[in-house]
Amino acid sequence: MTITSPAFKEGEKIPAKHTCDGANINPPLVWENLPAETKTLVLIVDDPDSPSGTWTHWTLWNISPDSNGTKEGSIPGGAIEGGTSFGGIGYGGPCPGTGEHRYFFKLYALDGKVDLKKGALPAEIIRAIGGKIIAKAELVGLYERNN
Helix, strand or coil, X not given: CEEECCCCCCCCECCHHHCCCCCCCCCCEEEECCCCCCCEEEEEEEXXXXXXXXXXXXXXXXXXXXXXXXXXXXXXXXXEECXXXXXXXXXXXXXXXXXXEEEEEEEEXXXXXXXXXXXXCHHHHHHHHCCCEEEEEEEEEEECCCC
């Protein structure tokens, strides 16, 4: 299982368009080679380099395994968005205070659906997917603001 983006490559800079310095819209993502038994997908985007601890930028669950990714600025039909460390629901792009940060786009293949309501918090999502994960892939992008 793999996750990639046409907007940036593994270990490269995320374009400003997908950050707080630009349009702040999610980048396009592509996933491939899902396990045959995948029933649903979960996407969690976070920044472990935040001085306040891991900062969650986006959560999506119950993504159909028939989808092949996300389009720029949108979510796959039927997917549910959760809460982020920004205090809202939906994508919040990279916006580091100082220095270069790493942004992990983590894709989980599950053997069952996630029973959570829109806006669920990251910790709730992690608890809900425990025991259901059959595969994981990740893409890491970098971003540093030009202050």
